[in-house]
Amino acid sequence: QVQLVQSGAEVKKPGASVKVSCKTSGYTFTSLDINWVRQATGQGLEWVGWMNPNSGYTGSAQKFQGRVTMTRNTSISTAYMELRSLRSDDTAIYYCARTNGDFDHWGQGTLVTVSS
Amino acid sequence: DIQMTQSPSSLSASVGDRVTITCRASQGIRNDLAWYQKKPGKAPKRLIYAASSLQSGVPSRFSGSGSGTEFTLTISSLQPEDFATYYCLQHNNYPPVTFGQGTRLEIK
Numbered sequence: 001q002v003q004l005v006q007s008g009a010e011v012k013k014p015g016a017s018v019k020v021s022c023k024t025s026g027y028t029f030t031s032l033d034i035n036w037v038r039q040a041t042g043q044g045l046e047w048v049g050w051m052n053p054n055s056g057y058t059g060s061a062q063k064f065q066g067r068v069t070m071t072r073n074t075s076i077s078t079a080y081m082e083l084r085s086l087r088s089d090d091t092a093i094y095y096c097a098r099t100n101g102d103f104d105h106w107g108q109g110t111l112v113t114v115s116s
Numbered sequence: 117d118i119q120m121t122q123s124p125s126s127l128s129a130s131v132g133d134r135v136t137i138t139c140r141a142s143q144g145i146r147n148d149l150a151w152y153q154k155k156p157g158k159a160p161k162r163l164i165y166a167a168s169s170l171q172s173g174v175p176s177r178f179s180g181s182g183s184g185t186e187f188t189l190t191i192s193s194l195q196p197e198d199f200a201t202y203y204c205l206q207h208n209n210y211p212p213v214t215f216g217q218g219t220r221l222e223i224k
Contacts, residue, residue, distance in 0.1 A: 101148070102148075102150035
């Protein structure tokens with residue numbers, strides 16, 4: 001069965017970077033895009049960006065451009081999202097999602113807390 | 117970018133009630149819309165894809181309809197486990213995608 005398993009919770013100081021991993025299984029990793037979505041406490045779902053695991057092409061929402069990098073390691077079917085210059089309002093749960101048109105399978109989420 | 121307007125933002129209802137949630141797109145998106153259920157501490161769960169197709173394993177009390185700019189999610193008879201927040205997602209011009217603002221469904 002399709003599974004996306006994310007790395008554990010992180011606590012970072014303002015200005016630092018965080019890298020979240022998303023290990024996939026149960027399908028051909030390079031056949032479908034991976035997207036990243038976040039949810040801050042009490043807020044809605046917010047799209048962060050996307051990656052094509054086959055080509056490595058990526059893109060992000062305008063508000064994250066210049067701060068987010070999405071990469072992959074095809075040999076271990078894992079996607080990564082790195083967010084730099086962290087601010088307190090980046091505190092959120094970050095989700096990866098397999099993209100087959102819409103987002104059909106999701107990781108369990110990774111809590112990133114930014115606090116001094 | 118395509119904007120999604122979801123309403124209502126919150127809704128109080130009782131077990132057994134029929135409820136409807138609406139998403140309106142700022143431009144036509146064909147049927148490129150999905151509905152998700154979100155519970156605290158859980159990942160979003162897809163309920164409906166392609167506007168009206170029921171995800172395997174999702175109870176038949178959930179249904180979706182619409183095309184173009186107006187879409188609805190209907191729960192025909194609310195069950196206790198249905199109290200959650202619901203989101204629509206448009207992926208017509210992917211990337212990007214756009215979520216609705218969410219509808220919090222609470223017990224009356």
